[in-house]
Amino acid sequence: MSFPKIDDTHDPALTSWVSGADGHADFPVQNLPLGIFAPKAGAPRAGVAIGDHILDLAQCAERGLLPEAVRDAVRGRTLNALFALPSADRLALRRSLSRMLSDGKHRESIEPCLFAAADCTLHLPAAIGDYTDFYVGIHHATNVGKLFRPDNPLLPNYKYVPIGYHGRASSVRSSGVPVVRPRGQRKAPDADAPTVGPTGRLDYELELGVWIGQGNAPGEAIPINEAAGHVAGFCLLNDWSARDFQAWEYVPLGPFLAKNFHSTVSPWVVTAEAMAPFRIAQPARPEGDPAPLPYLWDEADQAQGALSLTLEVCISSAKMREANMPPHRLSHGPASNMYWTVQQIVTHHASNGCDLRPGDLLGTGTISAAEREGYGSLLELTEGGKTKVLLPTGEERAFLEDGDEIILRGRAEAAGFASIGLGECRAVILPAK
Amino acid sequence: MSFPKIDDTHDPALTSWVSGADGHADFPVQNLPLGIFAPKAGAPRAGVAIGDHILDLAQCAERGLLPEAVRDAVRGRTLNALFALPSADRLALRRSLSRMLSDGKHRESIEPCLFAAADCTLHLPAAIGDYTDFYVGIHHATNVGKLFRPDNPLLPNYKYVPIGYHGRASSVRSSGVPVVRPRGQRKAPDADAPTVGPTGRLDYELELGVWIGQGNAPGEAIPINEAAGHVAGFCLLNDWSARDFQAWEYVPLGPFLAKNFHSTVSPWVVTAEAMAPFRIAQPARPEGDPAPLPYLWDEADQAQGALSLTLEVCISSAKMREANMPPHRLSHGPASNMYWTVQQIVTHHASNGCDLRPGDLLGTGTISAAEREGYGSLLELTEGGKTKVLLPTGEERAFLEDGDEIILRGRAEAAGFASIGLGECRAVILPAK
Structure with missing residues (x-):
């Protein structure tokens, strides 16, 4: 049984430079859940929740910040393409996000892709076939x-x-x-x-x-x-x-x-x-x-x-x-x-x-x-x-x-x-x- | 109750210039059913059955032969967009197809858009949501x-x-x-x-x-x-x-x-x-x-x-x-x-x-x-x-x-x-x- 393995992205000592993420009840840097969100006056796009913020994955992909295997998949209005990838690719995305959101050296390049969750609308994450x-x-x-x-x-x-x-x-x-x-x-x-x-x-x-x-x-x-x-x-x-x-x-x-x-x-x-x-x-x-x-x-x-x-x-x-x-x-x-x-x-x-x-x-x-x-x-x-x-x-x-x-x-x-x-x-x- | 009405497209005397259509058991010119077909080595596209042939609706649309209301809708790989139109638009399509396939004056412009059904693969007509x-x-x-x-x-x-x-x-x-x-x-x-x-x-x-x-x-x-x-x-x-x-x-x-x-x-x-x-x-x-x-x-x-x-x-x-x-x-x-x-x-x-x-x-x-x-x-x-x-x-x-x-x-x-x-x-x- 190929259950995902525990790795350094689950390290409880890991912290994030995103304010409010550490100790967040739902979305500390150890979680990194995926979703579809729309910023005010923006189109729905893929994102990841970090504390009370949402990281815009589509924008990250455009800037070349994500693993190549997922770059196209995060550009849609649903997560279906990302779900269709081998789980190894989503693991690579997770590891990359964990690094970028914990290590302060990425802050400058990543921060422009962050939105306050309170200003965003959340949509269904996928087009549900059945x-x-x-x-x-x-x-x-x-x-x-x-x-x-x-x-x-x-x-x-x-x-x-x-x-x-x-x-x-x-x-x-x-x-x-x-x-x-x-x-x-x-x-x-x-x-x-x-x-x-x-x-x-x-x-x-x-x-x-x-x-x-x-x-x-x-x-x-x-x-x-x-x-x-x-x-x-x-x-x-x-x-x-x-x-x-x-x-x-x-x-x-x-x-x-x-x-x-x-x-x-x-x-x-x-x-x-x-x-x-x-x-x-x-x-x-x-x-x-x-x-x-x-x-x-x-x-x-x-x-x-x-x-x-x-x-x-x-x-x-x-x-x-x-x-x-x-x-x-x-x-x-x-x-x-x-x-x-x-x-x-x-x-x-x-x-x-x-x-x-x-x-x-x-x-x-x-x-x-x-x-x-x-x-x-x-x-x-x-x-x-x-x-x-x-x-x-x-x-x-x-x-x-x-x-x-x-x-x-x-x-x-x-x-x-x-x-x-x-x-x-x-x-x-x-x-x- | 807005049932579609009988009109001249249902006239039993109507004939088609497409060989084999008249008296066809399923698809005489009075039927004109819609579907998605792929010609040999071609991509799936919208079509209409006429006798033992299939008329390529996408090609007809490209040539400007169809009512404007349906032109975009027939260009997809499914009929969902056509189904989403008001039924009046599908009626307009039907009337236009009936004219083009019965009146011999259209034969020259339409014939290049016809395929022998035996050479085509038929697909699901729509992406079924539920x-x-x-x-x-x-x-x-x-x-x-x-x-x-x-x-x-x-x-x-x-x-x-x-x-x-x-x-x-x-x-x-x-x-x-x-x-x-x-x-x-x-x-x-x-x-x-x-x-x-x-x-x-x-x-x-x-x-x-x-x-x-x-x-x-x-x-x-x-x-x-x-x-x-x-x-x-x-x-x-x-x-x-x-x-x-x-x-x-x-x-x-x-x-x-x-x-x-x-x-x-x-x-x-x-x-x-x-x-x-x-x-x-x-x-x-x-x-x-x-x-x-x-x-x-x-x-x-x-x-x-x-x-x-x-x-x-x-x-x-x-x-x-x-x-x-x-x-x-x-x-x-x-x-x-x-x-x-x-x-x-x-x-x-x-x-x-x-x-x-x-x-x-x-x-x-x-x-x-x-x-x-x-x-x-x-x-x-x-x-x-x-x-x-x-x-x-x-x-x-x-x-x-x-x-x-x-x-x-x-x-x-x-x-x-x-x-x-x-x-x-x-x-x-x-x-x-």
Whole structure:
């Protein structure tokens, strides 16, 4: 398994001459996430986050400051071309950026390519060819399963198949784009027929997003011991869900309009290379669980295929913002609560010859912890709307209301290394049209 | 409802100076379907089929022969830009092409832009942003439902919701690209655990494909009386399916690897304008069925929202081809066996604000007739593999075998008009890797 290796770019003692970068919660010089940004009155272009600044990669390329292998690839309006390169080229870019942003001798040539992040707009990092959402958060699957089937929450295929389904690529939006409350069909359990209207059970789902790097040829599988080489990086993903639409529409072909109105991703791609220090063993399967089938089994993947990443969900209601209250944390828990590793997801997806392409987005599915404090959706926190969540204003929530803003965050930590973050994934709910 | 109107381009007396076009089974001058083709040793470009020839639209544009509104749009390697134009512009293109290809005075200027279709390769007509597959063939839904739930084949939502799910855009291929038999997980009903291997239940699905023209803004619905204006045209779609994978993986989130290894479309887009004479009333709902909800109801759509189109499936086994036998017809039936119109599908899809984009592909789902001769999949024809189909060679089929080729065809007919066809959608099965 070709996981990126730890090198001197991960050195916790490394500092940057960019003011505010050292000790930055998300983007110290050890992170160097990639994204697409537009400065005021400028066109979208590739950039890298460093503290509260963004380095313009296109401008750096024009000035001949980047490795030759990536120069053309960073000039587009998306990162797809950069994702399509061998990961060795992105590693070369990382090493070059690390040097330029840490060693003061580069300051003069680099500083003109820096923008204050606050003055920039962040866009989707890639043109998403296909977006696939998985269901590997086993506690989420169990919690949701219990609502429908108390005695038998997990279906028989769950521990053999990394369950996934295709989502909607067109409606994936970058952090900050408001979510319009969707309209649709829902049927009350005791009603004879459905009615149409704004969803009354709007929910978030806390997920990890995976950006695909190099793809596979149509008809060719991706062996599990090569899967890590196809992952360009990670982001946060909020898979907004209309639970009432979902319950009515989802048999027999799965969720559709309950999900495809809007999905939000954090705009920065934290590269697989940046995550090298944060690899941990995949949690052991409970005794009695079947071993993964051979095509999904790799010893190295089990040893270091999971991520030491803590995820959290916060809410900020309109009333809270009026009262200048900080966002209220709804839940937090480790991203390792996944029954399958990212590599197993990738290999399973391509196992029938399905071609993944650079810039494709995979979602893990909601990642919940075993305990209530780590539940990754309101559906779980409120037991399907029965137990309301109390906000600091005294407001209660069974599901989301107009004006509510949901903020996802993720933080990678490992002893002896500088902590890095995924940045924010946020969006506010607007009333239905 | 703004359905395209019948005009003099549909005149059955219209003839073309292109040899072989008059009386052509699929592409007489009344059809003029759009596609992307590559001549020998040439790059892919936009073209229009006329008889056994293809007119190079990019070359016509360069020579100033096309309406100004479409000149830039036909110069790309896909039809997406042409689909993004108002349908009035595609109508202008159609009228111009009809004049140039029927009136002999244009022959001298046009003839150098013609290629023999036999010398050309046909590509996917558009870069597909998202591909959605529906389930509106009510006899198919009933037949398949019976296999699982003999007493209650249709689920309660079927007559309210045009059921659909997202498919895989990356694995949609043009006619002629062989299908590699996929490998995957399947579990025999009496087995304790699944095994992995090539599918033993490979099937086709006969569907109509719909190419989206102008899209909608994110968050904005498409009213039913405007839906027809968002349809650029039609094709045939074979939604290849691995039934053993499907049965094992599809709960609770729907089909995934059972479908996303390959889907085949016919390469020519028969435009909504070309189909104007072939509009018929939507079949009346059986007595007792609920009326469509208001957002899906439009009188004009009910009056002329269906298509007078006969679809057929043929098979050609390797043995049949060795013996020079013609393909054997497995089934045929009318495309109007849809519980929802194409317009209702489009409106439902966007009803939650989901944005459709030019070049998106919608599949209707398998279209079966009520009678066995019109069943659109082997799953139905063989009752889940129990009743084998006999081929003229004496071979039998429960499901598809390596070397089998499946050919879909579609023909539009209406009294007083020249019949037009959708062209062929074909692919042969290769052994698993």
